[in-house]
Amino acid sequence: MGKSLSYDIAAILILTLLLISTVVRKLTNGMSNRMFLAFISLNWLAALFDIWAVSLDNAQSTSHFALYLAHTGYLVIHNLTVPVYALFVISLSDTWHKIRKNFIIQFILWAPLITVSAALLTNPFTKKMFLVEGGYQRGEWFFLIYAAISIYIVFVIVYTIYYRELMTLSKFCAAMSYIPIGGAAMLVQMQSPSTLVEMFAAAVSLLVISFGAQRPEEIVDSDTQLMKYSAYASDMKRNYYNKKNVDVVMLNLGNFSEINAMMGYDFAMQVLSDVVDRVHQANMVSGSKADLYYLDRGRFRMVFNEKDRKLAEETAEALVASLMEKRDYNDLDVTLQPIVVLARCPEEIKDFKMLMTFGMDFHQKVKFEPRVMHVNEVFHKGLFEIQGNIDEIIEEALEFKRFQVYYQPIYSVEKRKFVSAEALLRLFDPTYGFISPEILVTAAERSGAIHRIGDYVLEEVCRFIAEGEFHSLGLEYIEVNLSVTQCMRVNLADKILGIMAKHRVSAEYINLEITETAASHTQEIMAENLQKLHRAGISFSLDDYGTGYSNIKRVIQLPLKIIKLDKTFVDEQDNPKMRVVLKNTVAMLKDMNMEIVVEGIETQEMLDFFAELQCDFIQGYFFSKPVPKPEFVSFIKSYE
DSSP, X not given: OOOOOHHHHHHHHHHHHHHHHHHHTTTTSSHHHHXXXXXXXXXXXXXXXXXXXXXXXXXXXXXXXXXXXXXXXXXXXXHHHHHHHHHHHHHHHTOHXXXXXXXXXXXXXXXXXXXHHXXXXXHHHHOOSEEOTTSOEXXXXXXXXXXXXXXHHHHHHHHHHHTGXXXXXXXHHHHXXXXXXXXXXXXXXXXXXXXXXXXXXXXXXHHHHHHHHOOHHHHBOTTTOSBOHHHHHHHHHHHXXXXXXXXXXXXXXXXXXXXXXXXXXXXXXXXXXXXXXXXXXXXXXXXXXXEEEEEETTEEEEXXXXXXXXXXXXXXXXXXXXXXXXXXXXXXXXXXXXXXXXXXXXXXSOSHHHHHHXXXXXXXXXXXOSSEEEHHHHOOHHHHHXXXXXXXXXXXXXXXXXXXXXXXXXXXXXXXXXXXXXXXXXXXXXXXXXXXXXXXXXXXXXXXXHHHHHHHHHHHHHHXXXXXXXXXXXXXXXXXXXXXXXXXXXXXXXXXXXXXXXXXXXXXXXXXXXXXXXXXXXXXXXXXXXXXXXXXXXXXXXXXXXXSOOOHHHHHHSOOSEEEEOHHHHHTTTSHHHHHHHHHHXXXXXXXXXXXXXXXXXXXXXXXXXXXXXXXXXXXXXXXXXXXXXXXXXXXXXXX
16 A cells, blocks of 8 residues: 555645745745745645655656655755754844854754755665665665754754744744644654655644744735834844844935825825835845835835945935936826935944934934935934933933922013912933933823823922922912823822822912913813812913914813913014014903913013013013022022
8 A cells, every 4th residue: 555645735735825825925025034935935845746756656666767856856855944944943033144153053054954965865876865676765874864853953942042032922932833743743754654744744834833923914014015113123123132233224204294194195105105116126226135114104114134234325325316206196296305314233323222213203303305314414322312211211210319390480570570480390310411301201201200200390399389488489379380191190180189288288379381282182081180170279371372283262261370472472573473463462362361471581672572562471591591499599589
């Protein structure tokens, strides 16, 4: 009775479908995808040769040439699949650059393959690996195949465990599944040579790897078919971890958001598709094999491995030239604003967090020029180090009490004295020095630390008000800022009232200042918070009035006592049209019984102008910049 071909035929069917699926799902770019494709292809060929060899055996063929060719072809290709599997595992950890520099690992990878291949190719003459005369029989050197497989399996296990941190759990488990499945099949076939299950087991394990380690929905953007943000982040984090040198061409379309907003989604997708084609073309024309990514909102990345770094600038220049060519979209001429920056990592951008922070919005910080910019032209190392480490800076500041509350005095035009002050947060880090409040607040809102910071500021203000010195200064209240995130905190009102009660500070001494941005959020929680605080007697100021979010309906609806005119009113006061706007704005707010604070006053002329407009309060560097509490107290006393 001959050997059954059922398992081999099933393996061919599975592997054929897997090949088609891999190509259809566009899993052909990137080293790990290419190695996986080679892995499938070799197993497909091995199964084909196995079917041919077994068919000849079953037919009791007398053609020794055909028998040797079929069995040798099967064993040589099958012998290749295991080292290719090892290379695939290496590609998942993206440590090729380390392999090239390590002679021992290269020896482990190539010596068993070369030894077994040489033994198989010379077998027709030596007859040491197998015989076909009188039927297929294994030779005395056949153990070399199992020895080579064992070496590769041990290598894969050790290597995978060593670089475990560079793989997700699903990739790790999927990649390792090949070993127990293949090992079990090998044992079955050794015990029962007529049961040809090895190729079927290989096909099944490849299916497991395909679903566990090669899932395109995790790494491929559906709109562009390029790898997406999560894949870029994962790959770049791994590059930094491996100390791998790469060049990154960063393309941010400066006007993509405007195109999307004005022309709509379908039109923006048409533009996006054209840009993708140009990115592919630039990559192809330069002869590079850069990995291509689409992050979102018109942001693309091309990552060049160490051996292709010399092509990065040439490709970037070709890309800029291509994107500057006008194209018609639905009979409309659209001029793109491709802002392209070339970065050498890690030489110019030293860590992953700094890279991601810089790449997010560099197009908003530079003037558009149709050329390739180098990272040192737009990358301010100190600033991005702060942005990259801001979460740790904030946590340390909270832990070691590094935050400070500064006060900027507010002058009453009618009373001709200082009647209040705005409390402002400041942070001086021992490593980075002064941290910009804009960076600080944005990061704190994102991380949630803004609530603890807000509590700290209010505590400090309440301590100051509770002191006898505050009342001796003749101050009426202190303004405390609330961010957007704080306003949407579920227990905000209770927290604020609790802190005030703890320090026995009555509501008349606290004025809560919300920004126009916060006011533009019509969240139910925010409205409940503001109303509860208003009922408790706390007054509110609206900051930044006139910055573009201004809406009279909000001014009417919110429980506001004070409106703070934005500094833009001050900066353009000499403009005749602005003077008309100012005159009518002040008159309207006064008719609504609102008090008006003008921010950013720096000269006597400015002070006189807004005093004549009957604005109530003046705040600015003309009197004082924000200063620590002791200096503030001394300043107020000096004006008594």
